[in-house]
Amino acid sequence: MINSSDKTHTNTSISRSDFGKDFIWGVSASALQTEGGFDKDGKGMSIWDEFASKKNTILNNDSPSVAANFYENYEEDIALIKEMGIPNFRFSLSWPRILPNGIGEVNQAGIDFYHKVLDCCIANGIEPFVTLYHWDLPLELEKKGGWTNREVLEWFEEYVTVCVHAFKGKVKNWMVLNEPSVFTGAGYFLGIHAPGKKGLNNFLPAMHHALLCQAIGYRKIKALDNESQVGTTFSCTYITPKTYTEKDIKAAERIDTLLNRVFIEPSLGLGYPVKVLPFLKHVGKYILKGDEELIKTEFDFIGLQNYTREVIAHNSYVPYINAKIIPAHKRNVDYTLLNWEIYPKSIYYMIQKFSHYEGVKKILITENGASFLDEVKADGINDKERIHYIQSYLHQVHSALENGGKVAGYFVWSLTDNFEWAEGYKQRFGLVHIDFETQKRTLKNSGLWYRDFLQKHPK
Secondary structure (H helix, E strand, O other), X not given: OOOOOOOOOOOOOOOHHHHOOOOEEEEEOOHHHHOOOOOOOOOOOEHHHHHHOOOOOOHHHOOOOOOOOHHHHHHHHHHHHHHOOOOEEEEEOOHHHHOOOOOOOOXXXXXXXXXXXXXXXXXXXXXXXXXXXXXXXXXXXXXOOHHHOOOHHHHHHHHHHHHHHHHEOOEOEEEEEOOHHHXXXXXXXXXXXXXXXXXXXXXXXXXXXHHHHHHHHHHHHHHHOOOOEEEEEEEOOEEEEOOOOHHHHHHHHHHHHHHHOOOHHHHOOOOOOOOOOHHHHHHHHHOOOOHHHHHOOOOOEEEEEOOOEEEEEEOOOOOOOOEEEEOHHHOXXXXXXXXXXOOOHHHHHHHHHHHOOOOOOOEEEEEOOOOOOOOOXXXXXXXXXXXXXXXXXXXXXXXXXXXXXXXXXXEEEOOEOOOOHHHOOOOOOOOEEEEOOOOEEEEOHHHHHHHHHHHHOOO
């Protein structure tokens, strides 16, 4: 289980001012994981609403239908952001709340809701960073093939157009997609996330179309609001081999390429890394003339989302990649409730890795945090493991900045405890505890620590 001896904890003397006055500080959330109100005021069904309705797809058969009920409690949650002194809030829009069928008729109630959220942020001096797609594809579009259908390029462009027209002037910072490697890999290859599809014939078109939509989204936003800053986010994981045998080193290279290169390099005009992952050559059947140029995008910034490292060993029985992950609990290391190793240096290495790409202009850490067993007591929630985790990772962010990394911001994941995808409500990442029976909010000590950290040296 979790080792609370905190071997990774480092000197806590680091302060906000060490990062410079222009460093961006924030906290993150997503619509599907927090909003609830899955069928209220004209919202359409998402692939996760449908996926969670099936038995044994989500731990304990949990459902996102209520979640943290941000839909009704957004004012209280934004007030908590203000109380913590957090200047920036990253959240996502729900595609089926705005376009219930994915395309066509706009749901004005959905537009009105996000206007209220944006207005509440602005009134409280909080800058919104808005993610357009955080995994909740409208179910009606999935019935047509979802991300495997090339028509998703047109569907997504319509959605982006509606959103930018609606919220231009209130949103200055847009993120196009959240972690395309995860929603295509887990949802269209492994089948463990919505919509539950499996196999290379689903993954490859979904991957290619997501990359095209990422570029289309950027161009559409810039065309409609050239003053806005537009980026996208990538999941990244530091990879090391189990041993320094050639087989393990090559296996680690394949995993590193799959997790950390496949989605950034085509966007930078470097193409798919087929040399390391030969199975990617099969994506050729989905590439049309002009796609390689269209995918190339000069984002104003990229978001990186890092939590851990993975140790990799060669395994001939795993198709396509001939590699397997050695779980943290088998390696005598500290790890979180989610069995993710606590390895602060991972975020340093990832910042430096992505900073070396010439086409990357600026990096924001758009997610970093940890799930632990939080105990609710009369005197509060003393989640010291989470505080230590954030402190130790922030030290590495600062080291990366000091050593030339292009990092310019850091957002904690997450604002509140929420619906953690296939893990349901067991995993709690929030700075704010949610009692999911009563919806009572309680600031954890980590939230109080982040408040003190930010307020000691205000911008």
